[in-house]
Amino acid sequence: MNVLRSINIADDRTREDVIAAYRPTRKTLQVVRAVCGLERSTATHVVAPYGAGKSLAALAGITLIAGEPSTARDLRARIVLVDPDLAAAAAEASGPTLVLLLHGACPDLAAVLSERAGVKSGPLDKVLTEILRKARQGSIARIAIVWDEFGQHLETLVREGRPEDLLAVQDLAEWAVRRSEPRVTLTTLMHQGVYHYTRRASETTQSAWKKIEGRFDTLSLIDDGVDALEMLAEALNGCRSAPDAAAIGRARAAGFFSDVTDDARLAEILVRTAPLTPAALQVLPSLAAQVAQAERTMFRFLADVAAADEPSTSLGVDALYDFFAPAMRSDTGPGGTHRRFVEAETALSRTETDLERQVVKTAALLQLGRSAERLKLPRSRLVYAVAEGTDTPPDDIEVVIEALVARKLLLHRRRLDDISIWHGADIDLGQMVAEEAARLAMDSDPVAALEQMFAPDSYTAPPYNHARGITRFAQARFVRASDLTSASGLEALRKQADAEDALVALVIDATADRPDLVELARALPPHLILALPRRSAEVGSILAELLALEVLLDRRELLATDPLVERELKELKAEAEAALRQSLERLMNPDRGEVVWLSGPTLHSFAEGGTLGEILSRLFETRFPQTPKIANEQVVRRKVSAVTRSARKRCMLAIIERTGIRALGYGGATSADASLYRTVLERTGLYASSDGAWRWRVPSELGDLSMQHVWREIERFFVDPSDQPKSVEDLIDRLTAPPIGLREGVLPLLLTAGMVAFGRALALREVVDGRARYVDDVQPSLIEKMCEEPKRFELEVPALTRSQSRNLEKMIRCLVGDLDPQEPDLLRGFYDALLEWRGGLPPTALSTRGLGENADLLQPLLRKKAFDPVDFLFRELPRVLGEPALNAATIEGVATAVRQIESVSSAFADRAVDVAAAIFCRRLRGSPRSLLDAASKWAACVPLADEAVRALDHEARGVLARARTAVNVPRGERGFVTQLSGILCGEGFEAWDDRTADIFRDRLEKAVVRIEDAVLEHADGSDAFEPFLRNKLATIFDVYGAKIGNARLIKYLDEIYKGAS
Secondary structure, three states: OOOOOOOOHHHHOOOHHHHHOOOOOOOHHHHHHHHHOOOOOOEEEEEOOOOOOHHHHHHHHHHHHHOOHHHHHHHHHHHOOOOHHHHHHHHHOOOOEEEEEEEOOOOOHHHHHHHHHOOOOOOHHHHHHHHHHHHHHOOOOEEEEEEEOHHHHHHHHHHOOOHHHHHHHHHHHHHHHOOOOOEEEEEEEEOOOHHHHHOOOOHHHHHHHHHHHOOOEEEEOOOOOHHHHHHHHHHHOOOOOOOOHHHHHHHHHOOOOOOOOOHHHHHHHHHHOOOEOHHHHHHHHHHHHHHOOHHHHHHHHHHHHHOOOOOOOOEOHHHHHHHHHHHHHHOOOOOOOHHHHHHHHHHHOOOOOHHHHHHHHHHHHHOEOHHHOEOOOOHHHHHHHHHOOOOOOHHHHHHHHHHHHHOOOEEEEOOOOEEEEOOOOOOOHHHHHHHHHHHHHHHOOHHHHHHHHOOOOOEEOHHHHHHHOOOOEEEEEEEOHHHHHOHHHHHHHHHHHHHOOEEEEEEOOOOOOOHHHHHHHHHOOOOEEEEEEOOOOOHHHHHHHHHHHHHHHOOHHHHOOOHHHHHHHHHHHHHHHHHHHHHHHHHHOHHHOOEEEEEOOEEEEHHHOOOHHHHHHHHHHHHOOOOOOOOOOOOOOOOOOHHHHHHHHHHHHHHHHHOOOHHHHOOOOOOHHHHHHHHHHHOOOOEEEEOOEEEEOOHHHOOOHHHHHHHHHHHHHHHOOOOOOEEHHHHHHHHHOOOOOOOHHHHHHHHHHHHHHHOOOOEEEEEEOOEEEEOOOOOHHHHHHHHHOHHHEEEEOOOOOHHHHHHHHHHHHHHHOOOOOOOOOHHHHHHHHHHHHHHOOOOOOOOOOOOOHHHHHHHHHHOOOOOOHHHHHHHHHHHHHOOOOOOHHHHHHHHHHHHHHHOHHHHHHHHHHHHHHHHHHHHHOOOOOOHHHHHHHHHHOOOOOOHHHHOOOHHHHHHHHHHHOHHHOOOHHHHHHHHHHHHHOOOOHHHOOHHHHHHHHHHHHHHHHHHHHHHHHOOOOOHHHHHHHHHHHHHHHHHHHHHHOHHHHHHHHHHHHHHHO
16 A cells, blocks of 8 residues: 655655655646646645645646656556546646745745746846746746745744735735746645634734735645545555445435445445445545544555454444544644544443444544534434444344433434434433423413514515515414414404415414314415414424423523533534424425415415415415506515615605606606606606606506506595595505505605695695694605504595685685695695795784774684694684685685785774874864874973973983974874884884783873973973963863862862962
């Protein structure tokens, strides 16, 4: 047996025995191709564990292109059996080859290359130039650079902190891949991936190396497949009886040799790999690669063990365990096999016979997966692995396995048929789990637990969904048979089914042979589907066990008793979860043909044909025949994303503000909202050009009958009058429920379009604090809210005759002069006009009384903050005016009230003139005078130089000053009283109310009295004071004469006069 422990490419390049030891395989020939320059890239990383043969494969590649002709010819003869194309390409290669061999760390890459190539040293770029010149001068056809142990170079750069030297590798790789004449290959050989060597470097260094790594292709050589088996067959070249078809069948039934599909080829391999048993042959390559140095260790096993034993002695999996046990013991790193080794040794220490030890060792290796995870090991596989190729009967092995299980050296999970090395605690966990499961089976709700742990997926209908541009699906939920037979449970299922496209009730505790359930399904609507397994799913017991394990895992005191308890419970939990999934799969996956669907009177048996998608498609076509096709999956869904929601709002705003414009202003746009416009509104025909004008179409103009039905439903909602407010919730229900079944995501767009297209007299109200209030501003966010919370909204559509519509337009013109061309809704147009008019009135215009009969009637209505145009026009206004809604008399009454209210400032000015005239005329006594004349005459009675007058307050001096110049005041009497209002009240007439008029009278009267009293206090007897004195005496006579009578007053005055004289 020709077995090599290791090679050095430079030292062994000329050794024919080394080259002769190379056995071509498909994977190692990739390395040969890379060295020869026959791969796609000429810069290649080769990654393989120790002993995988990467160096020998690289040496084979060098030999093909630069070795001795006879050695190369022999090598091609072996390669042609595996890869004829490679052998032919190597034979056709002509011209000499320059081979540059590098090894390990090269601190000065340029110096090493110059030495290997025999050129002048210098910087790397100069050295590469010299190598190229030498090659061309020597007519060299190719340059092969092979760098063995390249990982050492990377480790050295990272350890010594010289990441900048990586650039030299990058420069070398770029130089190699850019050369065509001569062709240059650069092949690096490493034991592990690049990240393993550079993971401790800085992020900057790792980032730089990722860029360099991009210059290379990577080949990974881990060969435990057919090539490895054939390599072992060639190395052993043994001989034994050829296995018959039954033996081959037993191997395949046990799950061995799945990679070898040709029975004849497998039989040949089994013959030539004696004395290895079939199981040992399967395990050896992967075990050697995982815990040792791959092929190198594998061949050492053949040399040390297989060659030393008697030819008639079979080597089973237990022999592999004995040989690799030291490697497994020392494999303590992450993903290592040390723990599995300890478990196996613990079990072995308690075995009694050689056969028991053989079974335990075999089980230990057969359940060993990559990174030491545990593989499932069926009992039949273990029996085959121990028995096949030996003289031990399978029945004896079955007995041994039972004994090992009984003594808890092996654990057989019978539900999953999985055998593993027992590594649990001495606590009887099985009994604890059984007791806890029994308790939970009585107390817990299995349906709730299943929904939480294994929520079933929905079932879709691809044919229907593709045809309708929608994602419609049948929701699934677990139920018990008792849920179906109880009235309350069945009613709850009915309601849920009605709210979904369809509902599949997965019955966990009954089977399809229950006649009562079959009869019950006939009375149910077809979209409430009962899913019954053909045989019991056994969900209840497994679920109870799983719940019990979760409870036990939460008991910290139990876990603290033994460090292995938690691990064992977790593994039992994983086993229970797997078993439960397998049971539920029979119920939830119709494709397996193990479940029956009862949809109304129809029974769907998937075992006899008919796919899930076809069944649901027929159901949805029957239940939702009028779903229009809207080809936009972003919005045709129940809930849209935040991005789609934003785009939808922009599209809704365009509908509101740009109706009538070509393509709503989206012509040529590629934004998300433009896509919504085109798919939802334009391609469906809702908004289109007609005779050169863009408008909303009426339902009869649409080609899609389903969209016609939807659009007519929306039209009726916004157009047809009703005695009572319409429910928005009812509209949403009609659009989302069968037979239409629109998705909620598209509703805001369609309702916005419908409101703009058909809304001519609408009153949309929102319920706030228990009261329905008119929506004063319809924005996209409000329409979205209306679709999401339809219970809060109602719509009233009053019955407007053509005459009433014209009168309503007249009323709008009376308020603001003209109609808003962008507002087709007359009620909203009236509302906006009234608010605009009301906003331009003086603050007291709606609270001042006495402006006129009509104004007095309408002011209480117009003062309301929560203003509803329908209530105002059709209920309140007719009640106040005593006229029918919106007739000619009503319009005239409103117009009169508007004029009266608008004249509030003039009314207050007239009242102020009357008040001031009365005050000034009364002081002068005599014939009536005009306000300005009376004020001027009165002011003339006040001496200009009177100090007492000058000392008066601001108001009194202001009144006197304005009275002296009254005849010259601009705008006459109106201007004069405006000045007095500013002095006495601090505001103009536009801010007056009824209380302000009384304040004006009082303050003017008092100011005049203060002036007169000041003048009379310093009277000097001139005639100028006569009016004030006469007025004073007249006032006294008027006041006291009324109280004591004129006769007594005259008597008192006479007595006073006589006493004074």
